[in-house]
Amino acid sequence: MIIAKHINNAKNIIYLIAFMYFASISRHITCIPFVSRYKGIIFDFNRTLYNPETNNLTPGVIDLLASLKNSGYRLCLISKATTENRREEISDLGLDPYFVYIQVNEGNKNASHFRNCMDILECNPEDILVIGDRIKGEIYLANQLGMKTIWYKSGKFSTELPSNEKEKPNHTITILSDVLKYL
Ligand SMILES: [Mg+2]
DSSP, rough: OOOHHHHHHHHHHHHHHHHHHHHHHHHTTTTTTOOOOOOEEEEEBBBTTEEETEEEEEEEEEEHHHHHHTTTEEEEEEEOOOOTHHHHHHHHHHHHOOOSSSEEEEESOOOOHHHHHHHHHHGGGGGGGEEEIIIIIIHHHHHHHHHHEEEEEEEEGTOOOOOOOGGOSSSSEGGGGGHHHHH
């Protein structure tokens, strides 16, 4: 009886280890669904998805967006209208099919722009991941609203460090596709 009980316990431990291993690798295989903590993702445009110095998308952007969309995430894009025809530029870059909502603001980003996205995504702030290059912009605003944040530490603002708790991101990446590690 005692031996049988030990064998049973050992089996349960093996099943648990196997389950944990499977859960960890399934995050990297798009055809196997896994339960993510996030329902929606908001991307910043300038210097996150798009490099204004080269006038090109950040390398790997289309693959990343396609992977996220295919995994069931609902994506929003927020951009300041730093050029006259920013909305058309976004369309010309082929980004429209990946987003459920694209917000182009005349001025700097503010909390209402993120609330608009939250309304479209129909979920709580903690279910939303925000990714951007500005500690004092989207990271600060999203943290204030209770969203989760990833700082894409790259380009012109990569040396602008957090000066208070609300400017601290949940995660920091230097390669955009590393977003996938934090879902
Ligand atoms: Mg930016």
